[in-house]
Each structure stands twice: as structure tokens, then as C-alpha cells.
Amino acid sequence: MQLLFHYNWLVREEWYSWCEDLTEEELLKNRTGGVGSILQTLFHIVDVEWSWIRLILGKEDFQENFDDYKSISKVRELDARFHKEVEEFVNNWDKNLESNKFYDLQSDGSHSIDTWGEVMRHVIAHEIHHIGQLSIWAREIGKKPVSANFIGRGLGTH
Amino acid sequence: MQLLFHYNWLVREEWYSWCEDLTEEELLKNRTGGVGSILQTLFHIVDVEWSWIRLILGKEDFQENFDDYKSISKVRELDARFHKEVEEFVNNWDKNLESNKFYDLQSDGSHSIDTWGEVMRHVIAHEIHHIGQLSIWAREIGKKPVSANFIGRGLGTH
Numbered sequence: 001m002q003l004l005f006h007y008n009w010l011v012r013e014e015w016y017s018w019c020e021d022l023t024e025e026e027l028l029k030n031r032t033g034g035v036g037s038i039l040q041t042l043f044h045i046v047d048v049e050w051s052w053i054r055l056i057l058g059k060e061d062f063q064e065n066f067d068d069y070k071s072i073s074k075v076r077e078l079d080a081r082f083h084k085e086v087e088e089f090v091n092n093w094d095k096n097l098e099s100n101k102f103y104d105l106q107s108d109g110s111h112s113i114d115t116w117g118e119v120m121r122h123v124i125a126h127e128i129h130h131i132g133q134l135s136i137w138a139r140e141i142g143k144k145p146v147s148a149n150f151i152g153r154g155l156g157t158h
Numbered sequence: 159m160q161l162l163f164h165y166n167w168l169v170r171e172e173w174y175s176w177c178e179d180l181t182e183e184e185l186l187k188n189r190t191g192g193v194g195s196i197l198q199t200l201f202h203i204v205d206v207e208w209s210w211i212r213l214i215l216g217k218e219d220f221q222e223n224f225d226d227y228k229s230i231s232k233v234r235e236l237d238a239r240f241h242k243e244v245e246e247f248v249n250n251w252d253k254n255l256e257s258n259k260f261y262d263l264q265s266d267g268s269h270s271i272d273t274w275g276e277v278m279r280h281v282i283a284h285e286i287h288h289i290g291q292l293s294i295w296a297r298e299i300g301k302k303p304v305s306a307n308f309i310g311r312g313l314g315t316h
Contacts, residue, residue, distance in 0.1 A: 004162075004279055033297035099315055115314035121162055122308035125286050129306040132290020139191035148287040150280035156273035157257055 001120055003155050005090045008049075008127045010153055012079070014146040015042060015134060019072045026141060028070060034133040040066050041134055043075050045127045050082035052123050053089050056102045056116050093120065159278055161313050163248045166207075166285045168311055170237075172304040173200060173292060177230045184299060186228060192291040198224050199292055201233050203285045208240035210281050211247050214260045214274050251278070 019027060019038065027039040035044045047064050054061040069075050098117035105111055114122075128148075135145035177185060177196065185197040193202045205222050212219045227233050256275035263269055272280075286306075293303035 003275070004283070007279065007283065033294035033303070104309075112310065114309045117161070118309050118314040121165065121313070125162070125165065125306060125308045128283050128286040129290040129293070132287040133294050135287070136191035136291050136294040145191070148283060150283045151262075151272045151276050152270070155279070156276040 001093055001117075001124075002090055003157070004124045004150075005086075007150050007153065007155055008124065008131075009083075010155075011131055011146060011148065012042070012045065012127070015131065016072060016076055018138075018143075018146050021143075022141070024071065027072065031137050031140070033136075034130060038134060038137055039070065039072065039075060041130050042072075043069050043078070045130055046075065046079045046082060048126055049123050050086055052119050053086055055104075056100070056119050057089070159251055159275075159282075160248055161315070162282045162308075165308050165311065165313055166282065166289075167241075168313075169289055169304060169306065170200070170203065170285070173289065174230060174234055176296075176301075176304050179301075180299070182229065185230065189295050189298070191294075192288060196292060196295055197228065197230065197233060199288050200230075201227050201236070203288055204233065204237045204240060206284055207281050208244055210277050211244055213262075214258070214277050215247070 019042070022038070028037050030036050031038070035041050043064070043066050051061045064078065069078055098115060100116040102114045102116060102119055103111045104114055131146075131148065135148065138145035177200070180196070186195050188194050189196070193199050201222070201224050209219045222236065227236055256273060258274040260272045260274060260277055261269045262272055289304075289306065293306065296303035
């Protein structure tokens with residue numbers, strides 16, 4: 001479980017570097033699908049990862065407004081701010097937490113019940129999915145996307 | 159680990175159904191990024207998942223040719239043919255296999271060493287990444303993509 005988070009963090013860092021070569025216009029350009037722009041995708045990934053972990057811990061989640069984070073350095077700052085808390089939770093993850101329940105309030109007032117294990121896998125898949133979207137937009141711009149390979153990143157447990 | 163494979167199989171099945179509404183032309187149309195077309199992406203996912211498991215088990219892998227699988231029913235047939243072997247391996251996965259070594263022959267004749275755990279996570283991330291690409295192409299066609307949510311699929315361990 002943890003290793004897929006570590007993978008996501010490594011890949012995300014590479015996308016930040018990748019973004020450094022793009023103009024602000026390209027980063028913010030509205031594109032088809034996903035959440036709309038390259039930068040907003042990275043912002044969304046950071047926000048969602050942190051928010052889910054806050055939610056299952058019963059902590060307050062605040063809705064970040066993308067309008068306040070419209071540069072790569074601001075998104076990286078937000079990521080750095082959230083990362084300590086996320087990293088601590090992920091690195092202390094234990095399979096005994098797997099079946100803990102999270103009561104997810106739905107918009108109609110009802111609750112659905114997710115396990116913490118489901119939430120963790122949801123967060124993992126969420127980021128990889130959105131990164132896949134970035135890889136298409138990269139090619140549309142004519143740039144090679146960051147590799148999505150898991151192997152070759154030193155993430156084996158030897 | 160297994161649950162993310164199960165997630166991928168559920169999502170893949172939904173994409174097969176989603177594809178039923180598309181014309182052959184749309185399925186095979188060359189698109190920007192990824193492996194080029196919607197159908198070839200699904201073919202590639204199926205092929206790569208099976209091939210990695212064959213490889214780490216030291217079994218023969220044969221390179222499928224997409225030209226022989228240019229319909230959704232043919233890709234589904236291939237998937238069904240490979241799935242038994244893949245499913246058996248995944249469902250019998252045990253964390254003791256995690257650090258088993260796979261000697262991966264590189265094109266320059268050298269070997270890199272991956273652990274089986276790395277290979278399994280590589281396969282998981284590979285599929286989610288490519289499915290993210292499909293979600294962009296879906297919107298380009300004007301269709302709603304299959305949900306990438308992990309939660310809500312009954313994949314919690316209660």
C-alpha cells in the first residue's frame with residue numbers, strides 16, 4: 001500500500017519539474033476531459049489526497065480554491081504544506097487499519113460506509129488516473145510525458 | 159495488492175461495455191498519446207498484464223499482434239483466455255513472494271533486477287494510467303467515461 005503512495009509522490013515530483021518548461025498559459029489552458037487544465041489536475045490530486053486522509057481521521061477538511069493556486073510554485077507549496085501529515089499517516093499505515101469504517105455523508109443526507117483500506121486504494125487510483133490524463137495532454141502539446149513506470153524507481157522491498 | 163487488480167478488472171469490464179456503443183471507426187481511430195486508439199489501449203492492458211505474470215513465472219510470453227484483435231469481441235476473447243491464469247496468480251499472491259527476484263533482460267544485453275512486488279505494482283499502475291488516457295478520449299468523443307472510483311465497488315474487506 002505505502003509503496004504505491006511513494007510511487008505517486010515520485011511521479012508527481014517529476015510532473016512538477018516537467019511543468020517548469022511550460023508557459024502559464026499552457027498550464028492553465030482549459031483542456032478536454034479530467035478537471036480541465038494541467039495545473040488544476042495537480043492541484044486536485046494534492047487536495048484530494050489530503051482531504052481523504054483528513055476525513056477518515058475525523059479532522060476538518062477545508063475546500064481549497066484553485067483561484068488561489070494558479071502557479072506551479074503555489075501548488076508545490078500547498079503540496080509541501082499537506083505532505084507532512086499525509087506522509088506520516090501513510091508511513092504509519094498498518095493492515096489493522098484496513099477494515100476501520102468511514103461513514104461518508106452523501107449529498108442526499110444518507111451515509112455510505114467505506115473501509116479505510118478502500119479509501120487508501122481510492123486515493124492511490126485517483127492520482128494514477130489523473131496522471132494518465134496529463135500524459136495525453138502532454139502529447140497534445142508535443143511534449144514527452146513523465147514515465148508512468150513503477151519499476152526502475154527503487155521501490156522494491158529487497 | 160489483490161484488491162487493486164480486482165478494481166482494474168471491474169473497471170475494464172465497464173470499459174468493454176462502454177465500447178459497445180462506439181463504431182469500429184471510433185474504436186480504432188488513431189488518437190494523440192498513449193498507444194494510439196481506444197481498442198489498442200484495452201488490448202495493450204490485457205497483453206501487458208498477462209505477459210508480466212508469464213515473465214516472472216519464467217513461462218514463455220508470445221507477442222500478440224493487434225492486427226488480429228481489431229474488434230471489441232476479439233479483445234474480450236483474448237482477455238478471457240488470459241484471465242484464468244492471471245486471476246489464479248493474483249488470488250494466490252502472498253506477501254512472501256514480494257521480494258522474489260525477476261532478472262529483466264534489457265535491450266543492451268544487461269539485466270535489471272525487479273522484485274515480484276515491483277512487477278505487480280507496475281502492472282496495477284500500468285492499467286490505471288492507460289484507463290486515465292481513455293477517459294480523455296471519451297470526452298473528446300463527447301461521451302461520459304467510466305467512473306474511476308475505487309470506493310463504491312464493494313472492494314472493502316469487512
